[in-house]
Amino acid sequence: MNIHAIKAIYFFEMARTFRTLLQSIISPVISTALYFIVFGSAIGSRMVAIEGVSYGAFIVPGLIMLTVLMQSVTNASFGIYFPKFIGTIYEPLSAPVSYFEIVVGYVGAAATKSFVIGLIILATSFLFVPVQIAHPFWMLGFLLLTCLSFSLLGFIIGIWARNFEQLNLVPSLIITPLVFLGGSFYSISMLPPFWQTATLFNPIVYLVSGFRWSFFDTADVAVSYSLAAIFVFSVLCVSVISWIFKTGYRLKN
Amino acid sequence: MDPIISVTALDKTYRSGQRALKGVSLEIRSGEILALLGPNGAGKTTLISMICGLTSPSSGQITVGGYDIVTDYRAARSLIGLVPQEVALEPFEKVLNTVKFSRGLFGHPPDAAYVEQILRQLSLWDKRNTPIKELSGGMKRRVLIAKALSHQPKILFLDEPTAGVDVELRKDMWDVVGKLKASGVTIVLTTHYIEEAEAIADRVGVIADGDILLVEDKDKLMAQMGIKELYIELQKPIKAIPPALASYDLWLAEDGGRLTYVYDTKAERTGITGLLTDLSAAGLALRDLQTSQSSLEDIFVDLVKD
Ligand SMILES: Nc1ncnc2c1ncn2[C@@H]1O[C@H](COP(=O)(O)OP(=O)(O)O)[C@@H](O)[C@H]1O
Ligand SMILES: [Mg+2]
Numbered sequence: 347m348n349i350h351a352i353k354a355i356y357f358f359e360m361a362r363t364f365r366t367l368l369q370s371i372i373s374p375v376i377s378t379a380l381y382f383i384v385f386g387s388a389i390g391s392r393m394v395a396i397e398g399v400s401y402g403a404f405i406v407p408g409l410i411m412l413t414v415l416m417q418s419v420t421n422a423s424f425g426i427y428f429p430k431f432i433g434t435i436y437e438p439l440s441a442p443v444s445y446f447e448i449v450v451g452y453v454g455a456a457a458t459k460s461f462v463i464g465l466i467i468l469a470t471s472f473l474f475v476p477v478q479i480a481h482p483f484w485m486l487g488f489l490l491l492t493c494l495s496f497s498l499l500g501f502i503i504g505i506w507a508r509n510f511e512q513l514n515l516v517p518s519l520i521i522t523p524l525v526f527l528g529g530s531f532y533s534i535s536m537l538p539p540f541w542q543t544a545t546l547f548n549p550i551v552y553l554v555s556g557f558r559w560s561f562f563d564t565a566d567v568a569v570s571y572s573l574a575a576i577f578v579f580s581v582l583c584v585s586v587i588s589w590i591f592k593t594g595y596r597l598k599n
Numbered sequence: 600m601d602p603i604i605s606v607t608a609l610d611k612t613y614r615s616g617q618r619a620l621k622g623v624s625l626e627i628r629s630g631e632i633l634a635l636l637g638p639n640g641a642g643k644t645t646l647i648s649m650i651c652g653l654t655s656p657s658s659g660q661i662t663v664g665g666y667d668i669v670t671d672y673r674a675a676r677s678l679i680g681l682v683p684q685e686v687a688l689e690p691f692e693k694v695l696n697t698v699k700f701s702r703g704l705f706g707h708p709p710d711a712a713y714v715e716q717i718l719r720q721l722s723l724w725d726k727r728n729t730p731i732k733e734l735s736g737g738m739k740r741r742v743l744i745a746k747a748l749s750h751q752p753k754i755l756f757l758d759e760p761t762a763g764v765d766v767e768l769r770k771d772m773w774d775v776v777g778k779l780k781a782s783g784v785t786i787v788l789t790t791h792y793i794e795e796a797e798a799i800a801d802r803v804g805v806i807a808d809g810d811i812l813l814v815e816d817k818d819k820l821m822a823q824m825g826i827k828e829l830y831i832e833l834q835k836p837i838k839a840i841p842p843a844l845a846s847y848d849l850w851l852a853e854d855g856g857r858l859t860y861v862y863d864t865k866a867e868r869t870g871i872t873g874l875l876t877d878l879s880a881a882g883l884a885l886r887d888l889q890t891s892q893s894s895l896e897d898i899f900v901d902l903v904k905d
Contacts, residue, residue: 348673354703358689358696365691433687437746440651440681441704442673599613599654 351443355451356458359425363459371463374413378467381409382474385531390475396533397564402475407558408530409471411492414464415525415550418493419517422456422500427507430597439598445591453501457493464489478561484569485560491576492553498583505596524550529558534566549575601665602626603678603754603785604650609659611645611809619645621809622659627754627787632780633814634800635789636899642809643789644684647756651681664753677705680752684759684789686739690732694723697731698745705750717745720775737768744775755779757788761795773799793899805902812902821892822864829860829871831878832887841881847874864892 363370386402393401429435438448471477479485507513528550534542545551546567556572559565565572590597604627611620619642627633635643648654650661652668652675661668663675689697698714718724721741726734731742740760747755757776761769776786776799790796796803797817804814813820836855847870850859862869878885 348706350703350706350708354700358692358700361692361696429689432689433683433685434689436653436681436683436687437701437704440653440676440679442676442706443704444673594655599648 348443348447351438351441352447352451352454355438355448356455359452359455360458362425363421363455370459371466374417374463375466375470378409378413379470379474381405382471386471386475396536397562399562399564400475403477404533404558404562405531406468406471406475406477407561408525408528408554410464410467410489411528411550411554411557412525412530413467414460414489414492415496415521415553416517417460417463418456418496419500419503419521421459422453422497423504423507423513423516424500425452425456426501426504427513430505435597445588448591449498449501449587453494453497456497456500457490460497461490461493464493480563481560485557488553488557488560488572488576491580492557495576495580495583498580498587502583502586502590505590508596524548525554529554529566549579552576601629603629603664604787605662606646606650607660609646609649609661610657611642611649611654612657619809620649623806623809623811625804625811625814627785628802629785630780630783631801632776632786632788632799633802633804634796634817635787635804635806636791636793636796637789637806638791640808641806643806644758646806647681647758647787647789651679651756652676677750678753680747680750680755682740682743682747682755682757682760684762686736686743688731688739688742691730693728693730694718694734694742694745695727697742698749701746702749707750713751714749717748720778721745722771736763737765740764740768741771744772748775748779752784754785754787757786759789759791761790761792805899807902827862827864828891829862829874830887830889830891831858831860831885832889833857834884834886837883841883843881844874844877847877 382402385405390400390402390405395401396404426435429438468477503513503516507515527545528548529545534545534551534555537545552567552572552575555566556569556576559569559572589595604625606623606625606627609620609623609625610618612618623642623646625646635646637643645654649656650663650668652672664678666672666675666678668675692700695714695718698718699709702709702714715724718727721744723738723741723745726738731739734742744757744760755776757772760772764772776788780786788795788800800817802814803817803820805812833856837851838855840849840851840858848861850861851857852859860871860874862871875885
């Protein structure tokens, strides 16, 4: 195991984050703060409580998920796309590092960044709505697993993308709709029966549900399903990545 | 002695259908400076990229330091430092950090003293905290070299290191190359400047159109093709070569003022003494004499022509 290489990639990527610290953190925090003000305080005060939780508090886990998913995908995809774009990828590709080490470095850095942003948003939410956390340990666990698995997805997108348009395509065309339809702002049980079933094919439902459970102890689907979903999703991403490195897909001529 | 790099029947066809290498075999000796000489598009970069693991061969085998580059890629790659043809650097990062990054990537613990030594040697120490994007083109190339040397490689690849580079950097670079060679590092450089190969290489490999045409000790190559020409400037032009000189391989310039004599430096007798005696016997007065040796350039042009 080339530990020095993992550290080198990880800290090089984190340095990029620190160089752009303000943009990295300010913009997600501001946009979520706006959600809290509009949906949480303004509209939320006129909504009935869902499953005993005030609407303002109810949407907190969903909002954190929304940001964390987007951040994970964009950070990780940009993190590997940029070296490809400017050509510096030649160095990790010709270094004595395994693909596992490359992935740990890049995905680890992207996941760290979105994890920290998730925590900052959580802290921000306390300013606007009263939030309780029933299972703090599980809450952190779900957050971390989400950051990791979607950073893996982002890594794949970054390797696949040939240009900046493609890089933005997946987050805006797939992730955003799935998050909005994934029960971030409502409980699945509020949907008509058909859509309740259809929505079970949306992987993000399981994430939001599990994450919300860690806050309020109520869930749309069983927690074990949520964990299984994250696990299956991660395994899928890892398999795709190992295929990418075996074949050199979009990395080698 | 075993070669430090051994390339066997290496073939590469790009997805575009372009066949860039046609069954190339090559052995690179430990500690030598090998110049791969060839025109643009000959396949030099392709060959280096495959040795470094950046491009997958279509067929063939490569070992570096005895290690197969696929099955033993860690051991093989640890030995190699690569200075690529195109400048590719993270623009917002500082010089020192990117060099440290390279060292870590190749599995070495930090060594501030060594990194400082490299940066000083390449006149980069004063710029260590400058973001790369603020550096000139020549400085960026120095950074690439520093990165390649950061992990103390046994083999250094320099892909067209002097293309578009100022005199000062060229001098510094050959300085560094000389020191590396003295410490036992094997150096492989590609170039299409013949003078460069002539000036610093121990051996020269000529590559054109995906084929290695020859690999030869530079001195031997020069000697083999050691044809020399003697130019004889005459005081008075003549119309034709006097019959008394017919036995010599002589050639008269159009204006009649100069004779060119072609001879082989390795031959037992060059015939120069005889020629000079016979010239004065024929009543020709000499103004000046000059000799020239065929350069690698001539050899190269000869090889690539056919
Ligand atoms: N990525 C690539 N895809 C397709 N063809 C390529 C690629 N890289 C190089 N080639 C072609 O392969 C041949 C050899 O190129 P290269 O190895 O770069 O030559 P050199 O370095 O000697 O100038 C050229 O004809 C070039 O156009
Ligand atoms: Mg080239």
